[in-house]
Amino acid sequence: MSYLEIRNATKQFGAGFIALNGVSVAVERGEFFTLLGPSGCGKTTLLRSIAGFNDLTSGEIALDGSNLRIVPPHQRDIGMVFQDYAVFPHLTVFDNVAFGLKPRKVPAAEIKTRVTQALEAVRLGAMAERLPAAMSGGQQQRIGLARAMVINPRLLLMDEPLSNLDAKLRIELREEIRDIQKQVDIATIYVTHDQEEALAISDRICVMNAGRIEQVGTPQQIYGNPQTRFVAEFVGTLNVFSPGPALDGMLGQLGLTAPAGATWAVRPERLDLAARGGAPDSVAVLDGTVTKYTYLGREAQVQVETPAGLIVVQLANPGISATRSTGEAVAVLVPRDAPMAFGADGVRIGG
Ligand SMILES: Nc1ncnc2c1ncn2[C@@H]1O[C@H](COP(=O)(O)OP(=O)(O)O)[C@@H](O)[C@H]1O
Ligand SMILES: [Mg+2]
Structure with a gap:
């Protein structure tokens, strides 16, 4: 059995629209797994279902062998990184990262250790007392990443975390995200619509189209051996x-x-x-x-x-x-x- 197993996930919004249509995927421990597809294909919907922000219409989600759908979102131990950073401008970098630990009743000394470690991991150790407002987009996203990691999550979910950054920074930070992920060894599901980013960062890629999966494979399999015309045209040119x-x-x-x-x-x-x-x-x-x-x-x-x-x-x-x-x-x-x-x-x- 895989670490995360999603079976036959279907999500219907309102009376008719089906955003996810029978999606089944399995993610292994420590794996960097990317959902890739055009805007509107259901990537965010799938990620939010795993996080518990929306519930599936039908289907199963199991994490480490137990049913995740019955666990309330705040008890799922899942770290999430968003496109728009979602940092609090009036809190210091340290307090932004510590924020995730507050409801967990972690002792102050341990908060200090864990936040410091998380900030070191994203190379913000020297900026703990700064306010995020004066920091660059790349630095703000590092805060987001540290805050997601500090809870020692069972899964890390990232929804287009680099989309608001300029091209050069995007490439720099994606390399770093990959290095950090390999170091902390937490299974990660990463969402992007950028095929090059997906090829560069992933252990495996899941290409989605209109609420369905087209193909799951390593970057080499997806690019070099596309199994559908959609995949061949979306990843690379044809x-x-x-x-x-x-x-x-x-x-x-x-x-x-x-x-x-x-x-x-x-x-x-x-x-x-x-x-x-x-x-x-x-x-x-x-x-x-x-x-x-x-x-x-x-x-x-x-x-x-x-x-x-x-x-x-x-x-x-x-x-x-x-x-x-x-x-x-x-x-x-x-x-x-x-x-x-x-x-x-x-x-x-x-x-
Ligand atoms: N709360 C919602 N209510 C109605 N439709 C939604 C809602 N959330 C997403 N959708 C629709 O579901 C489809 C998939 O959305 P989404 O998962 O956000 O796509 P992606 O992240 O791949 O761009 C889109 O057509 C979107 O408009
Ligand atoms: Mg999205």
Whole structure:
């Protein structure tokens, strides 16, 4: 049995709207588990159900083998970190963190020790007596994290904790959150709509869509072996081939087949470009014309009009010689293991 088990969770708001539709997930001890999906897919609803802020319409939640749904929220021993920091501006950093311990009747000396430890963990040890108002967003979120950890929670829940920070700080703090989580070894459920953040921070990712789970897996499994078209398009980018003789010819060259009606797609970074006629035999070739070249430093994106549709090719480390002009005739090279097929229901075929 897993540490946290959610079985068949369903949440209906009002008369009709179903925010969670039969969600089952299992989280292991010490695991960093991320809920990833677009806005409105049910991430916060699932997190709030675990915390006890809302109750499921049906389904089960078990933590460490016992039913969590019957435990009142304040007795669940769950630490929560929110997007908007939720710090008290009139309390010092120390008192903000100590706040979570007050209702627990912890002796003063122990409060001091535990708050100091939590502040050290988030590198705010020197700022205990400061007021949060004068502190940066990143520092305020560290207070939020320390306050969630100080109760020695059985679970740590974080709902888009980095969304209000600028891009550079977001990357810095996400690395730190991961390090701290591994150090304290508390099972964590982290919510984000940012695919790169999810890939960077997680042991496993659960991709959600419209109240359901699309796929659960390691970052490598989610990105490298997506099981649905939704996952492939939400995590990373995808070229979808137009059906027709050009696609059939390409699949023929590669010896690939799929049931009629399947959609074929490929990631931009799996493709390469060559001059017309210069392709090795091991790959399939789609002749096309460059319609756009975007140089991004560590990569370049080349948009090519082909008989199988508009295809983006991503070139790593593009040197001067990789530059392509609009109107240039090129060959798009497709390795045999690059194309992915999806059925009409969006489920991967032969993955
Ligand atoms: N209290 C509520 N009453 C009615 N609908 C709600 C309520 N909370 C959330 N919803 C709806 O449930 C869906 C999922 O919301 P939410 O879990 O917040 O999504 P996410 O966190 O993935 O963006 C949304 O369509 C939202 O409008
Ligand atoms: Mg949300």
